Amino acid sequence: MKTVNLEQLLEDYKSGWGLEQPFYTDHGIFELEWEHIWKKYWLFAGTIAEIPKAGDYFIYTAQKDSIIIIRGNKGEVYAHYNTCRHRGSLICLEERGNAPKLICPYHQWVYGKDGELLKARLMPDDFDRSFHGLHPVQVRVADGFIFISLAQKPPDFSKVLDDWSPFLKPYQVHKAKVAHKKRYELRTNWKLIAENFRECYHCGPAHPEYCNAVIGANLREPVEELLAERRVEWQNKGLAVDTIDFVDDSFHFAIRYPLRPAVLSYSLDGKAVAIPMGDHQDFNAGVVGLVMYPNFWMDAVSDYMWTMRLTAVSPSRTIIDLTWLVDGAAVEGSDYTIDRLTDFWRITGEQDWKLCENNYRGVESSHYLPGPYAPVELDVARFVDWYVERLREGIAETASL
């Protein structure tokens, strides 16, 4: 069994070149990633459109942790570890539902939506319920997007809120409707998906549908003129236009970019697939793209929003959860159909899943060697820089303890 010398690998890392194999395949490095990235940063869980009413909840499973995300009585959102303080049983057994109270199915201990232990039958008089509430998980809501953190002191979220709000507000996610959800379990490392989503070097050959919708995605067309024109139109409508780029150790990103002229939506025929969403009055908002490392991607066109949540399961396993949101007033059948709404990202996504799985199989080779990134893959290189820096930071922190 080869021992991986992570310190050496981190020292040898050369920006502009890919990561060495163990970063994708080694279980020890995976655990460090989990410790220093997944458990330290914010993780996208879902949107409040999924839990519109008090007591509505859904479960997010991250490694061995099942986490209850539940709507409170005043619209607030709570997150709790789904393990009873008595003998540890799961409390919520279903992926989603409504629970006026959280009652453990084993011995019926009763918790409030806020996690407080309300009742524990047949316990002695000196049992102190106040010490036995559910373990809380940090939660923040950004214009309807729910992020949780498994850290006790997660990084500041206010900058994200400030930066993203102008992009998100017009979609009025709190009034939106979940039109469709789809899950994929891929045999690949989560970073290969993240890398895939940070470059369009592959788009020309791999994504004909995407390139039909997005000007320049094939890397063979000028986009400056159209972009400049659109920016003026967007600004006149009060839409955010200035890219929020990754800087230093920041972990969030936002952009607005144009569709081809005459293309109204992410769809196979370029036509709209639903009614304008939220405050939008037409189909001219282009595409808003958000990224938050390590697990969140979102693309929104004028008539729908598509979110991608990654969940790293092991070095070689990643779960992808996709959600399509439309305006709350949109009626299935008349305003949209699931097929037309989801075709574009189902097709484009599945092209990527296949690339990412084949990428993983090749990276596993005894003769895989990191190659140089092409200049058009700069953002991949920057993601990998960010990733390497987080591990370095984490290891340094641990060493200083």
Place this chain on the structure above:
Amino acid sequence: MKTVNLEQLLEDYKSGWGLEQPFYTDHGIFELEWEHIWKKYWLFAGTIAEIPKAGDYFIYTAQKDSIIIIRGNKGEVYAHYNTCRHRGSLICLEERGNAPKLICPYHQWVYGKDGELLKARLMPDDFDRSFHGLHPVQVRVADGFIFISLAQKPPDFSKVLDDWSPFLKPYQVHKAKVAHKKRYELRTNWKLIAENFRECYHCGPAHPEYCNAVIGANLREPVEELLAERRVEWQNKGLAVDTIDFVDDSFHFAIRYPLRPAVLSYSLDGKAVAIPMGDHQDFNAGVVGLVMYPNFWMDAVSDYMWTMRLTAVSPSRTIIDLTWLVDGAAVEGSDYTIDRLTDFWRITGEQDWKLCENNYRGVESSHYLPGPYAPVELDVARFVDWYVERLREGIAETASL
């Protein structure tokens, strides 16, 4: 990878509170359990009702060991490791059958039922067959119940025989008939099942059928009066009534307790499901419950007997084998039907399997913390004490070697 400090965990263990997570999830601790509990004590294998004739055998698989339990020519029972002394092949390939001789399917070495090597064709003249018999496994039969031990010097069994015999004799297991067998493979730790079967804190909400049959199982009814009445009736019939409780380091238990008035059997409607079993003349024997740590539970009513054999496969996997036995003279179709016979424990058992699997998933949480047992869970606390003591003992023995 977190290293588990077992000594510390054992030292920190607090009676009356649950076990820390690693006792349920850690592979190293699982191996120590196997060494110091499963391989040291007696394991229930099955009953002689399963192997009524000479040469009848069945296989019990425990970890990597396949063990042949076979009936000898005079009714005696042998147990052998199912591995040929030539090149190691399995000898018996089927779960059960009849074998006048044990013949290895690879090169046809022939063994007797007692394990002696009778023939090894084409071996040289100086080959000594007497050194190449099957490796024996210790075996004891208690009123028709077959227990094996993988230890060379297993604990004394005579106390078990003495204590249990008065409870078991009336059932005449050697004349009984196997009516049904059912296997479950659960994703849970074996101890969570053992714990589940040592308390009725969960019975009221979880087991309506069971509570309909057993007075007091819901923890909300007085049972003393009925019990006192029944004890007199039972004693008058010569039935054992005094509980054999777990004491010190003992590992077996027996009890007789009453069904509700007018309830004759463990059945959904309270009516009998078969003819009285063995020496019983009526349906008034209540319930006889036996337990032997780590893997045996039995409940017998007047007309049938239900055995549960646990087999720990890994920290998170446990196999449960259930067997329903009826009187040897009972005829399927007229005296009993499989459905009526098995409904009660199938339903009650499956309620428990679900609880135990959900318990495991919650115990895996990074935020699982052992909670306090309720006073009505005293017997769970005692089982856990017993378990912890066995590990302490085992580690001390190893250290002293």
Place this chain on the structure above:
Amino acid sequence: MKTVNLEQLLEDYKSGWGLEQPFYTDHGIFELEWEHIWKKYWLFAGTIAEIPKAGDYFIYTAQKDSIIIIRGNKGEVYAHYNTCRHRGSLICLEERGNAPKLICPYHQWVYGKDGELLKARLMPDDFDRSFHGLHPVQVRVADGFIFISLAQKPPDFSKVLDDWSPFLKPYQVHKAKVAHKKRYELRTNWKLIAENFRECYHCGPAHPEYCNAVIGANLREPVEELLAERRVEWQNKGLAVDTIDFVDDSFHFAIRYPLRPAVLSYSLDGKAVAIPMGDHQDFNAGVVGLVMYPNFWMDAVSDYMWTMRLTAVSPSRTIIDLTWLVDGAAVEGSDYTIDRLTDFWRITGEQDWKLCENNYRGVESSHYLPGPYAPVELDVARFVDWYVERLREGIAETASL
């Protein structure tokens, strides 16, 4: 977790007795085998009958390595690691096909059949393609049989070529036709299969069809007379007759032996199942058997050839790939049918796979002990000697570095 002391095990090894359990079950030893045997020696990949035209390729997967075996423009054969030098993706995604050029499906880097990087779009001017060709794998072709080596300096192959050529030439494999392929994934260690194929102690009871075809396979008949007769006939036809035995550290073997009188082929009825193959004019060539450690077995009769490729996946998993080859001119339906062609080895092979899987299950027992080989198992003992010697050698080399 028991630690395996390999040095001690190797020192204690007693020729003539089986291997201790860890050689079959331990992952560390498996990795050393991979290092010191599978990665050092030659591995059978397939035949050129599978890739008759330029650009025809197939994939051989060995552990994490996917290897492309591709036919060049002049009939030569190349082997490359199937991992792109850019970001590592698999290049060939299908098990077999035809590729004028090897184009990575991710970002379209283009390689020649010889592995040279021909094109990498959008890379900077100073990018040197000549440093980014596919990693080569050593390859040798022996009368149409393709062997690869993952070693940089594999053992000399010329002796194999010289020794085997007289046996193989008459079959004209370069003009042969792949009639059928079949894959099995067995739960057994690869060495148990190798051992099985080096003795006929088991043949009498286990292989009635095989014993019907091969005189003496049951170990109960004299073969000398028939063999002497046949040798004369074979020599008169110019067929090779002298056995190439394993000697010292050699790893290849060849033999010709007779079928029973009146038996023309490996078939259930003894009749021919196809037209004579290659240069053969009749059905009197007996059986040519080849072996190359660690992964190649071949049996050829006058009318067809059967190859067996082993691939060790883990201590307990082995893939077997079988291929049936017939004369290039043979027409399915009229000259042969798949059923008649494959029945003999499908039946005989499946008898062996079952033996080998049951052998593994018994070897896993805590009480498995290596037994003595029977005198008729001498060749098994010699294989095991060879194997043990390779590990000793490998460990010594590593130690001297």
